[in-house]
Amino acid sequence: MQRQVRAVAVEERGYAEIATVGLLLAILVGFALFLYCRAEEQTVPVTGRTQRVALSEEDQAKLGAGAYRDILAESATEIVRTGPEATLVRRAGERIAEVADDPGFAWEFTLIASPMKNAWCLPGGKVAIYSGILEVAQDEEGLAVVMAHEIAHAIAQHGAERMLQEQLTQVGLLALSTTLGGLDSATRGTLLALFGAGAQLGVLLPFSRDMESEADRIGLIYMARAGYNPEAAIGFWERMAAAREGPEPPEYASTHPSDATRIANLQKWLPEAMEEYRRSTETGTRMLPRRPPWRPLLLPPAPAPRMAAASASD
Numbered sequence: 001m002q003r004q005v006r007a008v009a010v011e012e013r014g015y016a017e018i019a020t021v022g023l024l025l026a027i028l029v030g031f032a033l034f035l036y037c038r039a040e041e042q043t044v045p046v047t048g049r050t051q052r053v054a055l056s057e058e059d060q061a062k063l064g065a066g067a068y069r070d071i072l073a074e075s076a077t078e079i080v081r082t083g084p085e086a087t088l089v090r091r092a093g094e095r096i097a098e099v100a101d102d103p104g105f106a107w108e109f110t111l112i113a114s115p116m117k118n119a120w121c122l123p124g125g126k127v128a129i130y131s132g133i134l135e136v137a138q139d140e141e142g143l144a145v146v147m148a149h150e151i152a153h154a155i156a157q158h159g160a161e162r163m164l165q166e167q168l169t170q171v172g173l174l175a176l177s178t179t180l181g182g183l184d185s186a187t188r189g190t191l192l193a194l195f196g197a198g199a200q201l202g203v204l205l206p207f208s209r210d211m212e213s214e215a216d217r218i219g220l221i222y223m224a225r226a227g228y229n230p231e232a233a234i235g236f237w238e239r240m241a242a243a244r245e246g247p248e249p250p251e252y253a254s255t256h257p258s259d260a261t262r263i264a265n266l267q268k269w270l271p272e273a274m275e276e277y278r279r280s281t282e283t284g285t286r287m288l289p290r291r292p293p294w295r296p297l298l299l300p301p302a303p304a305p306r307m308a309a310a311s312a313s314d
């Protein structure tokens with residue numbers, strides 16, 4: 001009799017646990033659906049791909065502007081405000097911004113003296129070019145490749161799209177963790193780590209590589225519209241590959257496509273961009289005056305002239 005009561009009690013506790021897990025799962029699935037559906041479907045310019053993003057354009061721009069202020073404040077003494085290179089960065093930036101599918105960004109272009117071969121554009125049109133990459137760019141057309149690629153990331157709202165993917169992955173991890181509640185912690189840890197690695201390799205990294213490729217393709221079109229020869233992109237990415245220190249990571253584990261994939265894709269998209277280039281140079285309607293041959297960029301290596309009174313709000 002006593003054994004029977006205990007068995008019923010255990011069974012009831014089992015049901016209660018299942019009900020709790022079920023309820024939690026329903027809440028998490030509901031939350032994931034809410035995140036997904038709240039993000040309205042929209043179309044990426046140039047490629048026409050449909051996407052969903054985590055934040056409104058307005059919120060993205062606010063976040064971008066805040067982050068830009070912080071980063072510039074941190075590197076205030078490295079900001080290069082005057083001189084031919086800073087002028088060229090602004091000019092290439094303004095030329096491309098003028099022909100990009102601009103949703104009304106408050107554009108800013110900053111040259112930062114640093115050996116880093118890097119550049120970025122935050123949501124809202126806040127661009128930074130590190131002087132290290134000027135050596136790879138070599139001239140204004142090379143600089144236009146970098147500029148157009150980074151601007152393309154921002155116009156295509158890749159940051160906010162990635163944010164949504166990460167939020168959904170986190171909810172997935174939580175749901176899995178809830179489902180595995182009955183397992184011992186070592187097994188649960190292993191399964192969660194496996195799921196995390198699977199999501200990284202199977203979803204997040206491939207998405208990241210697709211975004212890189214999309215920025216390459218949109219960038220080609222933007223530089224062509226601005227009157228820069230898009231063929232310059234091939235040479236630029238070849239030089240970037242040659243400048244890399246250490247071996248290239250395997251593509252499946254990388255946020256970026258391999259050098260070979262990138263160059264092959266650029267070759268594939270080049271005819272479309274050359275059409276755009278011919279149109280922009282023939283009609284001259286959307287183009288600022290060209291000044292070929294482009295002046296070589298010869299910025300001395302960092303550190304830049306120190307400016308004690310440099311302010312980040314410039």
Ligand SMILES: [Zn+2]
Pocket residue numbers: 149153212215
């Ligand atoms: Zn990129």
